[in-house]
Amino acid sequence: MSIVLITILTLAGLGALAAVILYLASQKFKVFEDPRIDQVEEVLPAANCGGCGFPGCRAFAEALVKADDISDLNCPVGGAEVMGKVAQILGKEVAKSEPKIAVVRCNGTCEHRPRLNQYEGAPSCAAASALYGGETGCSFGCYGLGDCVDACNFDAMYMDEKTGLPVVIEDNCVACGACVDACPKNIIELRKKGPKNRRIFVSCVNEEKGAVARKACSVACIGCGKCAKVCPFDAITIKNNLAYIDDEKCRLCRKCVAECPTNAIHELNFPVRKNKTAVKETATEEK
Incomplete structure (x- = not known):
């Protein structure tokens, strides 16, 4: 028998032996994976946005399959239809x-919040927040550098050149929360879309006392409490000189909007109504 043939047979034998060893090892250490994980992943939107609290749709599918109770788990992109499947x-x-949607709780436009200096650093809100309080007298407001827009994977936000503030495109927003996490000033919040996409919220996060807040921004919440007093549903609380509307309790009656002396409370997607003075008079008559 030639050396070449012996070599071939030896290598073939070693290969077969290695294959057997690898097969036995794979069977011994094989990890069982529930086939339902693939089924669940298939119905998920494959956005991998992290809005569910997991790093991707695969991880979310695994969590859903392993959980005894999935009532606290939700896919914001797919919504009720996907979670039903x-x-x-x-x-x-x-x-x-x-369903929820992102809202921008700052109305400090150039008109309402005059600039006191000019930032010339890296075009990033995160970088700017690490250096100073901003270009205006309000250290709580939006920097206007667009970190939230950059973080959005659904083209649901853009920076308004006129106001210097981010704008949410309602039809595109899936409430993944990426913009919320990206904002170093915590001015973006996920709130209920509301019936007919109607929402009411305080568009301010300034916790300074009334006079200081108003000096920095003409439409700042001054914590006067008038809105809380007229709310018939106890949906408004005043904390740290700032009003907050609980979207779980709010019934969209809009009485608070008429009472706010600084127009810090915003109402979105409601029918156009009488001017604020007339509304206040109507509210007074109802009392």
């Missing part, structure tokens, strides 16, 4: 959740 696959109940 997931519940059907897993044979579990899923809580009905109202």
